[in-house]
Amino acid sequence: MKYDAVVVGAGPIGGCAAGIISKKGFKVLILEEHSDIGRPVQCAGLVTPRVFEYVDTKKTVLNSVQGANIYSPEGHRLRIDGKKTKAVVIDRAGFDKKIVMDAVDSGSEILLGSKVIDVKRKNDIKIKFLKHGNVNEVKCSLLIGADGVSSVVAKRFNFPPPEEVISGFESEMVNIDIDKKFIEIFVGKRAAPGFFSWVIPSDETCRVGLCSTDKPFYYFRRMFKNIVSKEILKNAKPISYIAGAVPFGVADKTYDDNVMIAGDAASQVKPTSGGGIFTGLVSAKHCGNAAVKALEKNDFSSKTLSEYQKLWYNEIGDELKNGMRMRKIFKKLSDSDFEKIFSILDDEEILDLISKHGDIDYPSNLAKILVKKPKMLKLIGPLVKALF
Numbered sequence: 001m002k003y004d005a006v007v008v009g010a011g012p013i014g015g016c017a018a019g020i021i022s023k024k025g026f027k028v029l030i031l032e033e034h035s036d037i038g039r040p041v042q043c044a045g046l047v048t049p050r051v052f053e054y055v056d057t058k059k060t061v062l063n064s065v066q067g068a069n070i071y072s073p074e075g076h077r078l079r080i081d082g083k084k085t086k087a088v089v090i091d092r093a094g095f096d097k098k099i100v101m102d103a104v105d106s107g108s109e110i111l112l113g114s115k116v117i118d119v120k121r122k123n124d125i126k127i128k129f130l131k132h133g134n135v136n137e138v139k140c141s142l143l144i145g146a147d148g149v150s151s152v153v154a155k156r157f158n159f160p161p162p163e164e165v166i167s168g169f170e171s172e173m174v175n176i177d178i179d180k181k182f183i184e185i186f187v188g189k190r191a192a193p194g195f196f197s198w199v200i201p202s203d204e205t206c207r208v209g210l211c212s213t214d215k216p217f218y219y220f221r222r223m224f225k226n227i228v229s230k231e232i233l234k235n236a237k238p239i240s241y242i243a244g245a246v247p248f249g250v251a252d253k254t255y256d257d258n259v260m261i262a263g264d265a266a267s268q269v270k271p272t273s274g275g276g277i278f279t280g281l282v283s284a285k286h287c288g289n290a291a292v293k294a295l296e297k298n299d300f301s302s303k304t305l306s307e308y309q310k311l312w313y314n315e316i317g318d319e320l321k322n323g324m325r326m327r328k329i330f331k332k333l334s335d336s337d338f339e340k341i342f343s344i345l346d347d348e349e350i351l352d353l354i355s356k357h358g359d360i361d362y363p364s365n366l367a368k369i370l371v372k373k374p375k376m377l378k379l380i381g382p383l384v385k386a387l388f
C-alpha cells in the first residue's frame, strides 16, 4: 500500500501535522505503537492557552492557573501572581485523542498497536512495522517522524541526537490542599538536581513530580521528606504514576530527502521548563504546511523540505537557543547561588516585572529584563562569562 505521507507517532505533534496534510486531500497514514492514543501519559499537562491557536482542544482544560509559588532550597518563597490565567492544566490523554481524531475526521487513516521497526529510503520510503507480532510494510513519498524522544525515524536517518536528555517521574495525587490557581515549584540540589520539582493543581487531583539530571525516582520520594515540600504533601495519596524523558537542544537539521522530524523527535522542547507541546505544535504547523507544498509540487527533495527548518527556526529557534544558554547557567547554580537569587528577586518592583513579563513559552523576554538588574548581573555575570 502506498501513501502520500506516513506519520510515525500519534502524539499531539504527529496528530497535528497529519491533520494539516489530510485536510488538503492527501492520503495520510498514522502509525502508533500503543493501542490507545495518549496513553501512557508522560506529561504534567501544563500549557499556555496559545496551544488552542493550533489545535481545537479547549474542552480538555481541567484547571487554569494564574501564578506560581517558587521555593528556594532553604524554603524562601517567591509568590508570582499574574492576576489572570497564565497557563492551563489539560487532560493530556484527552488532548492527544482530540487532535488525532480531528486528523482522522479530515481523512487520515490510523493503525494503532503498530510499532515502526525500520524505515528505508529507495526512491520512495519503505516502512516496516510490527502489528500483532507480524511484520507489515507500507510505502510513502514523505515520512514524518513524530515518534517522540526515542525516535526511530531520527535514528534511522542519522539525525544528530539531542544535546541532553533528562528523566522525569510524576504521580497524580489526591488530598493536597493548595490554592488551585498557583503551581508550586521547588529548586535546588535536594529538590531536583539540574531541574525542578512541581505540584501542579488539576481539577480533583494534583500532579506531583520532577525532572532531574540524577535519579528522578529517588528525588520524587525525597519530596515527601524535604522540609520545604513535605508540609504541602503531608496527606497526599497517589492514584497513578508516570515516568518519561525530555530532550533538549536546537536541531540544526530536521529534514532530509523525503523525511522530516518534529516535536520531541527533533528536541523542539523548551530547555527552561521541559514543555514541548507549544514548541512542538508550532513546528507541526510548519511541518504539515511544508509537506503539503512538497506533495503539491511532487518534489520531496531535501532542498524543498528545508523550508520547514527555516520556518520553525524563525519562529522558535532563538527562544530555544536562549533557553539552552539559560539552562547551562541554571545547571551551574549552587544552592547558595539560589538563595542569593531569591533574595534579589524578593523585591516588589522585580516581582511585578516577573508577573507582568513572565511567559513560560517565551522565558527569555523576562530573563533579558532581569539580568540587567545590577545585583543580578553581579551574581550571574561571572557564570555567563565562564560559559560563553
Ligand SMILES: Cc1cc2nc3c(=O)[nH]c(=O)nc-3n(C[C@H](O)[C@H](O)[C@H](O)COP(=O)(O)OP(=O)(O)OC[C@H]3O[C@@H](n4cnc5c(N)ncnc54)[C@H](O)[C@@H]3O)c2cc1C
Residues within 6 Å of the ligand: 008, 009, 010, 011, 012, 013, 014, 031, 032, 033, 034, 038, 042, 043, 044, 045, 046, 047, 114, 115, 116, 117, 146, 147, 148, 149, 150, 151, 152, 168, 169, 170, 209, 210, 211, 243, 244, 245, 246, 262, 263, 264, 265, 269, 274, 275, 276, 277, 278, 280
Ligand atoms: C514528566 C514529564 C512532564 C512533562 N510536562 C510537560 C508539560 O507540563 N507541558 C508541556 O508542554 N510538555 C511537557 N512535557 C513534554 C511533552 O510531554 C512532550 O514535549 C510532548 O509529548 C511531545 O509530543 P510529541 O508528539 O513530539 O511526542 P509524544 O507525545 O512522545 O508522542 C510520540 C508518539 O509516538 C509513538 N511512538 C514512538 N515510537 C514509535 C514507533 N517506533 N512506532 C510507532 N509509534 C511510536 C509513541 O507511542 C507516542 O504516542 C513533559 C514531559 C515529561 C517526561
